[in-house]
Amino acid sequence: MGAAQAKTKRVVLYGDGRRADVMHAIAQVVPLLKEKAELLHVCTDQALDLSRIRFDLLINFGGDGSILGAVRSMGANQAAVAGVNFGKVGFLATYELPGLLASLDDILAGRVSRQESVIQEATLIRSGGKRSVFLAVNDTVISRAAKSRVVSMRLSIDGSYVSTYQVDGIIVSTPVGSTAHSLGAGGPVLEPEMDAMVIAPICPHTLAVRPMAVPANRQIEIEVIEAETEIGVTFDGQVFEPLKTGDKVVVTRFPHRFILLGGGTETFYHNLRRKLLWGGHIEHSAQQAWRP
Incomplete structure (x- = not known):
């Protein structure tokens, strides 16, 4: 039953085709997706009007800025977004490529955290x-x-x-x-x-x-x-x-919300500490003192 449900997911891949690393990542994901879901589009020029397509999941290959553009393009047709980080900060692009590949079944089955935010x-x-x-x-x-x-x-x-x-x-x-x-x-x-x-x-x-x-x-x-x-x-x-x-x-x-997969409270505060240096750096060992 789970496999049958996964095949009903309609997926769009979205990334900058001018980047060799992005195209290499997309090439690894495409064959896996074709086995597990309905792959509607592979958009590598980011010019596709996403508001005109009905789909369930957008996998974005890029940084946070690429995700922002994709969410705006979806308009009232907001689908869940899984971001694969090829940018700098990566607050919204919560997956690295190996993590996405390992989590793909869970993402398609809806077994990952889901964060809904104001637009x-x-x-x-x-x-x-x-x-x-x-x-x-x-x-x-x-x-x-x-x-x-x-x-x-x-x-x-x-x-x-x-x-x-x-x-x-x-x-x-x-x-x-x-x-x-x-x-x-x-x-x-x-x-x-x-x-x-x-x-x-x-x-x-x-x-x-x-x-x-x-x-x-x-x-x-x-x-x-x-x-x-x-x-x-x-x-x-x-x-x-x-x-x-x-x-x-x-x-x-806006009446519709931005749906981000792989986020959540734990990820948010982890990002504040690791990417914005919130509160300085705390060593994992209890015997190490806090240092700014």
Whole structure:
């Protein structure tokens, strides 16, 4: 019965075909998958519109950035993601290739940990009324150009005015993105499955402004009040749109969630210690002292 169920899984492989190591890894996975599941696509140019395909599992060969792009491409058609790490940090790409090969049966049978996280839906409203909608898995960041002046921005939550900031920018982060750009702006670390968002001003020109966490069901509106400089909004650090005075960005919770396989609480805190050096390094031997 288990084998029959595994064969019903519809799988897409997703990776950068320009990388020899990625293509070598995909070549090892393909014959195994054909025995155990229905392999729908091997996408090596990352141009496939994943929102138009019905499938159950995406195996991503790359780094965290590649996963972010794949999740946005899926849109409302969110399938579970297993990430094989060919990047640097690998917070989301939780498997190395040998681990994926060893765990493939368990992944297809649903016997691995499953983490579901908030995705942002950001609506860009131009001063003339035109609207465009974007998704973000990590964060939506409104910021000035490197050599520009500070920008005045107004923040409202659920229609209630919060404050007007003189800042270099504002980050609205998901829990998954709380260990990315938001962390560098002094934002808190959130567990990935928390139903919340972080609002973190970038270099505010006052000591009174601090990052804050709000429930994910809030509507977060940021309006550019005055920008005598270059300014734009970036989604996951990958998609950029220029902004001007009077433009607004409204961030809400997307109805669908990002599903990551092989994550979970233990993996999250392990990654904080090993990849972000959380709390310094603790030796395994009880007789070794803590060292920073």
